[in-house]
Amino acid sequence: MKKATGRWLAEHWITIASPIALLALWEWASATGLRAAFFPRPTTIAVHLRDLARDGVLWAHLATTLVRIGWSFSLAAILGVAIGLAMGLWRRLREGLDPVFAVIYPIPSVLFLPLVSFLVPPGEIALIVTTAVTSFFLIAFTTTHGVRQIDRLIVEAGRHYGAKGWRLFATVLLPGALPHIFTGLRLGLGFALIVVVAVEIVSASEGLGALLWLSWQVLKVEDMYATFFVIALLGALLSYGLAALRARLLPWVPDVADR
Amino acid sequence: MIEDIILPTREPKVLVNEVSVTFESRGRSVVALDRISLQAHAGEFLCIVGPSGSGKSTLLRVLAGLHRQSAGEVRIQADRPGTPLTAMVFQEHALLPWRTVRDNVTFGLENRGVGRAEREARAREMLAMVGLARFAQHYPHQLSGGMKQRVGIARALANDPEVLLMDEPLAALDAQTRTIMQEELLRIWATLGKTVVYVTHSLEEALLLGDRVVLLTARPGRVSQVYRVDLGRPRGLEVRASPSYGALLETIWSRLREEVVRAIEADRDSGGDASGG
Numbered sequence: 001m002k003k004a005t006g007r008w009l010a011e012h013w014i015t016i017a018s019p020i021a022l023l024a025l026w027e028w029a030s031a032t033g034l035r036a037a038f039f040p041r042p043t044t045i046a047v048h049l050r051d052l053a054r055d056g057v058l059w060a061h062l063a064t065t066l067v068r069i070g071w072s073f074s075l076a077a078i079l080g081v082a083i084g085l086a087m088g089l090w091r092r093l094r095e096g097l098d099p100v101f102a103v104i105y106p107i108p109s110v111l112f113l114p115l116v117s118f119l120v121p122p123g124e125i126a127l128i129v130t131t132a133v134t135s136f137f138l139i140a141f142t143t144t145h146g147v148r149q150i151d152r153l154i155v156e157a158g159r160h161y162g163a164k165g166w167r168l169f170a171t172v173l174l175p176g177a178l179p180h181i182f183t184g185l186r187l188g189l190g191f192a193l194i195v196v197v198a199v200e201i202v203s204a205s206e207g208l209g210a211l212l213w214l215s216w217q218v219l220k221v222e223d224m225y226a227t228f229f230v231i232a233l234l235g236a237l238l239s240y241g242l243a244a245l246r247a248r249l250l251p252w253v254p255d256v257a258d259r
Numbered sequence: 260m261i262e263d264i265i266l267p268t269r270e271p272k273v274l275v276n277e278v279s280v281t282f283e284s285r286g287r288s289v290v291a292l293d294r295i296s297l298q299a300h301a302g303e304f305l306c307i308v309g310p311s312g313s314g315k316s317t318l319l320r321v322l323a324g325l326h327r328q329s330a331g332e333v334r335i336q337a338d339r340p341g342t343p344l345t346a347m348v349f350q351e352h353a354l355l356p357w358r359t360v361r362d363n364v365t366f367g368l369e370n371r372g373v374g375r376a377e378r379e380a381r382a383r384e385m386l387a388m389v390g391l392a393r394f395a396q397h398y399p400h401q402l403s404g405g406m407k408q409r410v411g412i413a414r415a416l417a418n419d420p421e422v423l424l425m426d427e428p429l430a431a432l433d434a435q436t437r438t439i440m441q442e443e444l445l446r447i448w449a450t451l452g453k454t455v456v457y458v459t460h461s462l463e464e465a466l467l468l469g470d471r472v473v474l475l476t477a478r479p480g481r482v483s484q485v486y487r488v489d490l491g492r493p494r495g496l497e498v499r500a501s502p503s504y505g506a507l508l509e510t511i512w513s514r515l516r517e518e519v520v521r522a523i524e525a526d527r528d529s530g531g532d533a534s535g536g
Binding site: 172178253 | 347
């Protein structure tokens, strides 16, 4: 394990080195002339981050955002996978929904907030539903594609060896689509974070987006950057977490790094 | 050498009678198989050769029940109740990537509701036969091409079909692996005594493996000639050095050559578009 880590470092040192170099450059620029009011030194931001964490403000906002992402993502994942699978399996449904999806999908998600507020109780539920919209489309798209790209020969072999109806779905079509479904989930989770922060900026008083916006409005620039950092870190963690989960759940997908 | 029309004394294992297959493609109909009649006897290794587009694979797919013939009848005699009529070894192995080697081999049994213990015992037996006992827990992507095709063979055999169908199973392998696999196939066939219908584009392979070779014409596929391969059994690669092998190869090839040329010309005349009869 230790050896593997060493080898990884030897090959990918630049992955670690580049953000450190960037931070160092920033630190130097802020210390020597960049306007510190707008571009505080990373070390200063770190101190503010520690203070925010210590008095609990950060955790409260983080928890609120995480709960929202949890609901939105679950909603998008369940509906997206279900409808995506159905669209992958039934041509008529796919042809019927494709134009609708094509029109709705490119609309920036935040713009759905007023519309959603007419349909569901405004406030928390509207926020969660709005956040789910883009993720839902992404997950449905990739799931549909996942079903469609399965090698026809493999489906044929499945049928030939006696898998019919439900068994064909469970043993051939669903596993065949899973790698794409996971890609969709990863993208969807990333977008859930992006959109929840945006929606929190426009319409919430709690959550990381709200904290960021509030810090900016009262010119607590260091706190704004600290929140920024937390959001970025959260995004990276969610993405890598899902990738790790995929490697664990789908051991049969060849690791891209292996090739 | 050329087989006379002999009326079989008993029902053949596989009977193909006047089978035609027509494909509809862009509003035109293309005849892939034209009134094919042939039979395979129990325990026989029957090879089918022909130029590209002669419908060899289509014929096999009809036998496998993957494609319905437009006319004619196919009868496969079932001697043992509860086993499938056919099991196919696909050209590109067509293993399920998400299943381990063992679970690929037991796939057909699982779908037929065979109990777990029996499934696993059968998988062990078949994997041992194809020399992959140690790879039961591997996934297909971890195997070489030759090993994948061994799994494909084990998967088909695990179902204990009445007839084993093989669609150019070694075509995707490199020459050396292919040679090894041909010897393996001969050994397995000698052990199990299965009726095999084997499609190949390689005449050499057909003569090494087959009891008889059915030569199909260029599209539309018809039976051009049936040759008996009297090269003795057990047969190994050394058969290639025998004069009768050379003579038979020459005989069939001169006939096959005409068909290949015809196929190429037909292809050229139609601007590379698949068309015919």
